[in-house]
Amino acid sequence: MENKVNNEFLNQKSILITVAYLDGFHGSVIHVKEWGTYFVSKGFNVTIATIMWTPEIYNMITRYGVKVRSVFEDWNEKFDIVIAYHFPTIGLLLKKGVDCTKMVLGSLSSFEYLESFPLFFELASCLVCVSEESKLFHHLSGIPLEQMIVIENSIPDEYFNFTIKKKHELPEKIAIVSNHIPEELRDIKRERKFDTIDFIGMGGDIYTEITPALLSGYDVVISIGKTVQYAMGLGIPVFEYDYFGGCGYLSLENFYREKETNYSGRTTRRKISTYEIVTEILNGYANALHETDKIRQIAKDIFSLSKKLDFLLLKLHNTKDFSKNDLLNLNSNVTIEFDHNECFCKWTGHLKQENFSLKRNYPLYYNRFSCIEVFYDTGKGFSEGEKDVFSEFPITIYSRDNLRALRVDPSCNYCSVRIRSIKAEGEEIPFSTNANFIDREEYFFNTNDPQIYIDVRPNAEKYEFDMEVLQLNAEFAGKLSHTQCTLKETQRELSG
Structure with missing residues (x-):
């Protein structure tokens, strides 16, 4: 097998892999990283096209010699092999001039809509599913079983x-x-x-x-x-x-x-x-x-990842070539899908970039993983000796002997908090806070010691808290508080 694969390497040198996002250490990101890295080790020039990426993931992938580019660039390039995940990405790239000799369409799930195959699946050189479960799911959508092969999650x-x-x-x-x-x-x-x-x-x-x-x-x-x-x-x-x-x-x-x-x-x-x-x-x-x-x-x-990908390369050698001319002549639904793909990529790309832009460039930023402390008063008041620390909401805690009061500190910083639920035994219960002001059910804390006091229920064993925490730096929190005070003064003057 190795000699045959090496012969293929002599003739095919460029691979494009598509994925929606490179934004964290999750399944699809690691999947394309491992495939791209292996192909580079075998002499291919490998590019991953994506809607957006984070610097950390970009560095993790490019240090192995894999290039990362945006789907929104001007392409007009032909690759020897395209391996496409997350169907809107390949639709947009084809519209932007990408072409290839062999087209592999892949699916990494049996239930995520983004893992569906595009309408032009029948023109692909090969369809790859991550499991038998996924293969059967796509068969229910009308794709013939014989067009699909299974390449499971592989081990480097x-x-x-x-x-x-x-x-x-x-x-x-x-x-x-x-x-x-x-x-x-x-x-x-x-x-x-x-x-x-x-x-x-x-x-x-x-x-x-x-x-x-x-x-x-x-x-x-x-x-x-x-x-x-x-x-x-x-x-x-x-x-x-x-x-x-x-x-x-x-x-x-x-x-x-x-x-x-x-x-x-x-x-x-x-x-x-x-x-x-x-x-x-x-x-x-x-x-x-x-x-x-x-x-x-x-x-x-x-x-074995090497065995699986060598098998895929050999299989591609004996499959039909992808024809973009056939694609353009397929049917009007493909044109509609391409327009949908472009809208999808632009909309989700804009949304993600705005989110990361806020984190990088502004004093106001979203953070779900702040330091959350829950204090228990069992008769001696709240103290550092009786508390639990959590990294994210939602959280669940259990009652203690002689519990008289509960306090949740949702952050160790200036913040705003949107409270989704505070429950004892599944029922909503009252609470109070030291927030400076409340605006449309959002609690603003101009202090680095925000506190939420929970009413303890007799005989309740289980308490559940779910909140969305938005971190603020001190300067921004001060300006926000000053603006709120000015607004209240203006309202009083107008009402007087």
């Missing part, structure tokens, strides 16, 4: 080549990798059964690119999707569970069944309690650890 070879230390006899260090951590996983820390529990992902303790070195220090990895395969590649016991639920420990018995739905938890959709999760992690660890070597070998055979 560095994972198989990485040597990890011998694991503990009992699980001591746990990594929970998720960008959408469910409550039953968050509460594992409350059980105090493990020495270390790190939440990795958006809103967690660590937010960075997943690497072999990062995961290698843990005894168990709890996650779904790509990270499940990463753990397999390292030979680490992996517990499949997230917001869809999941099967628990991956085993030789359930390996192929879970593979059908991309190790997403959707095969069983089994939801269990925190106590049950902890119990399964402890009781099943010995067997999971025993099976890791066999699972690692199977994963190397079927999920």
Whole structure:
């Protein structure tokens, strides 16, 4: 296979990959980064076209020799291969003059609308789905099964080549990798059964690119999707569970069944309690650890990124070429779709850029991951000795013995707060604040010690708080407060 692939490299040297956003360490971003990096290592000139990017992700990708460009540039270029994800991007690029010899259309989901195939799917050289579940979903939309192939989330070879230390006899260090951590996983820390529990992902303790070195220090990895395969590649016991639920420990018995739905938890959709999760992690660890070597070998055979992409290149050698002339003659619906794609890219691009512009250039910026403190008064007043610290809303806390009062400090800075809900046992409850003023249900705090006082309910065990926090710097907060005071004085004069 290697010689045939190398021959292809001699004749095909340019690849364009499209993706909607390069804005964080999430699935589609890491997917195109890994594919682009591998193709560069094999001698291709690789470009990723996207609506927008953040500097951090731009640097992560370009340091491997992959170029990043905006879909809004003038293109008028022909590539040997185009691999297109998120259908509006390729529609806009074709309208802007992109052409290619081989066209690969890809889908990374069975339910996200952005992962649909474009109307001209029948002209593609190849259609690639991330799982059998995704393939069947697209078949229900009228796409013939024989036009689609499955290339699952793959494991870069560095994972198989990485040597990890011998694991503990009992699980001591746990990594929970998720960008959408469910409550039953968050509460594992409350059980105090493990020495270390790190939440990795958006809103967690660590937010960075997943690497072999990062995961290698843990005894168990709890996650779904790509990270499940990463753990397999390292030979680490992996517990499949997230917001869809999941099967628990991956085993030789359930390996192929879970593979059908991309190790997403959707095969069983089994939801269990925190106590049950902890119990399964402890009781099943010995067997999971025993099976890791066999699972690692199977994963190397079927999920190796180099094998998967070499297979794709060979397949493309025997598929039809993409014809832009055929595309233009297809039907009027394609023209309508192209117009829709351009509007979509411009609108979402503008929205994202405005958001990042606010963060970079203005003293007012949005921040969901501020330092949130919850204080408990159990008869001695509020003190640093009785508090919990959180990184993001929504949060859930539980009552303590002799609890008399609760206080939530939504930030350690000047801020405005929009309160979505404050509940005890699922019911809204009263509260008060030290906000300087309120404007259309938004509370403005001209202090670096904002406080929200919660009415404690008798016999209530569970409290839930959900708020949107907008950070302000001191100068801006002062100007805002001054403007509000001036407005009130003017209103008083007019009413007098």
